[in-house]
Amino acid sequence: MTFLEDIVVGDSVVVGRHTFTADDIKAFAFRFDPQPFHTDEDAAAASHFGALCASGWQTAIVWMRLLVEYHRRLAEAARARGERVAQTGPALGLRELKWLKPVYVGDTIEYRTEVTGTRVSESRPGYGLMTILTTGTNQKGEPVISFISTSFVERRTAAP
């Protein structure tokens, strides 16, 4: 499943949803982004955010876990059909990461990923590169995050 040749530009999929709790926002922030508006309700209330909100990095990283789980479900289904499963990753990087709105306690973010481009890799003959646009939208329909990322995907027919 999902070799470079199978990927259609314009295809988009909801990879999953995540509801942010106060505990999960604070646990992430204490480890990686200990700014007071991510770690403490009172400090957050006094800040320009007005209430405890998730680190922007957490909002992005939650997508990664959902994507890995989504791919795992597809791979298991493909293996059950006796199909070969493509290797994906690693990624080269990100661009145009935008934190559009804060993610507050109780917000549920739905992550949608759309394929915006594919090409053959010049440096890795058996692989191609896939570029995707990811958008996270809260329960009010407001986009909260978007970014573009590029990662390696195995080709079905590797160049000799």
Next chain:
Amino acid sequence: MPKFHWEDFKAGDVAVYGPRLVTREEIVAFAAEFDPQPMHLDEAAASATLLGGLAGSGWHSCALMMRMMADGFLLESSSMGAPGVEEVNWLTPLRPGSHVRLRVTTLESRSSKSRPEMGLTRIRYDLIDAADTVITTMTSTMMLGRRTPGGAA
């Protein structure tokens, strides 16, 4: 009173924070929680991938950079956050046992006409190892409060 304001970041300024040891245990723990792909979890599986051996998630690099930024200067600054990140490039795998440092280069500084209490500072962050190999680069613009609102830069 914050120690660092917008006025303290001038184009061309370079600061280096760290080092910080990145252990195999923390690479695997981060991956298990946030990015459970075999190349970040298991040596044998990782050696069969393009990474050629166990390496940290690119997101782990970003999270480490955020933490080193926070400890380095952000928590003592008048930061008002960042609207986003222009780009992140994962150039070299983050290997277990690396002693990483964060090199912070101010690229550009400008005041805000509409908001005289703040300025904008565009910064490149490089996560580098002990041999100065760049593991990850990140470029973003930070909003910082001004020591002297609306005054001369």
